[in-house]
Amino acid sequence: MALQLTYASTVPAGADTVFVLPAGTRDLPPSALTDLPEAARNYVHEQLAADNKLITVNHFSHRHYFIVAASKATPELEAEDLRKAGHKLHASLKADKVGELFIQDLTTDGTGALPLAEGIYLTAYQFGGYKTDEKSRQNAPLTKVNLVGTNLQAETVQELVGVLQGVSLARDLVNEPLNRLNAVQFAERMAAAGEEAGFHTDILDLARIEALRMGGLIAVNLGSPEPPTFTIMEYKPEGAKNAKPYVLVGKGVVFDTGGLSLKPTPSSMDMMKCDMAGGAAVTGVLYALAKNKIPLHVIGLVPATDNRPGGLAFVPGDVLEMHSGLTVEVLNTDAEGRLILADALSFARKYEPELVFDIATLTGSAARAVGKEGLVAMGTAGDERMLQLKQAGNRTHERIVELPLWEEYAEHIKSDIADINNLGKAEAGAISAGKFLERFIEGTPWIHLDIAGPAFLTAPDSYRGKGGTGTSVRLLYDFLKSTY
Structure with a gap:
């Protein structure tokens, strides 16, 4: 309780x-x-x-x-x-x-x-x-x-409750094991949260995902005995202050073995139930916004699947055709999060959004760069928006470290046989992942949040506890509320 x-x-x-x-x-x-x-x-x-x-x-x-x-x-x-x-x-x-x-x-x-x-x-x-x-x-x-x-005031206290309930929801989702939270069950939990808080949910099944030609999500799911889902959450209150919606995209890899590029175990695979922490955070933010009746139109997109090496699993060397039409050469099946996010980011453009965020436990490089103490950010939204995000990060103590997306980093993901490949160099791994995602959201203001460091803690850390932390829920709630 x-x-x-x-x-x-x-x-x-x-x-x-x-x-x-x-x-x-x-x-x-x-x-x-x-x-x-x-x-x-x-x-x-x-x-x-x-x-x-x-x-x-x-x-x-x-x-x-x-x-x-x-x-x-x-x-x-x-x-x-x-x-x-x-x-x-x-x-x-x-x-x-x-x-x-x-x-x-x-x-x-x-x-x-x-x-x-x-x-x-x-x-x-x-x-x-x-x-x-x-x-x-x-x-x-x-x-x-x-x-x-x-x-x-009573209203201020109640607002804090709504935000903390969103954090707790995200923590609950992250802490669930795969056999209790596969992609379908994850989507059902998002729908249940929408019914409770007051936002609409639409769950796309495999047939609709295939019809949309989401080549990244389909490929990552090939080795799984269970189908993928693509969940659309929409909170659109009457009197919303924004003419164009904010779109939040969350990585929903409910378990990541690394696929055929298998992760070592137990050193890294044993906590990979947390690889959907970005999708959990998006759910928590939508829940908090709806609970507190914040007058903003916000859409959440969560592509979900597990990544396994079985059956017809995709392999290094495969070339995928993505939702956007771009082709991707797979160099490593453990760089799968960017593949499903790429389809979701491309899909997000149809909303002509004010701003797009993606939130993901994307790279060990980001975790090594800033540890559990911060979140890595990069994007194309401009200095003013990034400053607003950093200020929200300071207020919530979910602090932001901005990394560059210089043009030269595009060289890191050049492919000999496709438009781009899914793996950069050993150096600047978090940046090359961001550079990959940038190709699928061109022309739209966008910020990428890599939460690999603080999303799941293996030892207690003050009020963040142990296990799923719900990181970025308070950050994004604060940021979005500050925009009107």
Whole structure:
């Protein structure tokens, strides 16, 4: 059961409460002194003087927690510090068996409660999983967090809930194993999300994919015993602010063995259920936008299949004819994500969009370049749009590192027998992948996001946890909302 976040106008007496204090606090403000005996006040003052950032006072019937906001170089970094503080606080709440918590925002500008609650919520996320032992499936006792502050509104809290539900949805999808989430099941989950949140879904089956001549998606699927899908999600509210839609394209490789260019195992194949994290993120963004009734026309496209070496699997040396009409020489069947994205990007052009994003766990090169700490971006949308995206990345701490798409990189994907090949050189691998995708979206403003580093974590990392992180959901929601 997901943690419930709500707005409250006041903190009732005797409630478990965390007070978010301004940076540099040394004396408790009067509003934090209620129900605090003199000995406890002295203890808190001593802890504040010692520069402790998380202070706990146990009244036996209830507890008070005090968190001191940090002074950082930017407000965005201060918000991130509070998200991480929420992660640390959650451990204390779990140990103390707190079921319901109130957050009293006493920061100077009233911006402390939301990021703290965000950190708590994302830390509290648990994948439902398939454990049968009842004890191992028991959730933490915390079920409800109430936010209180003079600058808070119920609508603001509810919007945060919608975004975090989108992140949780993306995490759930990424964490599902292949035998529970093949391409058809993935499409059905996207349709279910649309029914719940309020966007329309159209699922194209193999016959319709073949009719559209999506040569990349068809080729990657050849080795699979299960059919591919191409899911179109559309959120078009009345009064949408944009005349042309934004289109989000998500890679939906539900499992990637590498095909005949087989991945080594267990060093890299064992986590390849996460290779549809881009498609999961697109689903999460559409869900959050629809839940929060954001007045934007947004379309999500998710080509989905697994990549296996069986049957009539495509092989290195094959030449594919893509949806756009371009031909591609296959040099490596493990460079399959760009093939299915290329068909989807070509398809996206029919909408005459305002801007196209593609989101994909595309290259190990991107992960090696920036690690789990950032997302790699490149594209043709122009400096102003890229700056807006970087600013959204700073606000959500899903930070962007822009790589170039210089003309010379086209040489990396030249083919002797086709228009282009699907693999670049050992150097600049993330860029040559982006350069490949660029050929299928020419003439349309476009940004490519390679999320290979942060999409799936093999060890816990603060509020991002372990496993699927839902990365880029908060980023793209923030970016899209900032456009109107």
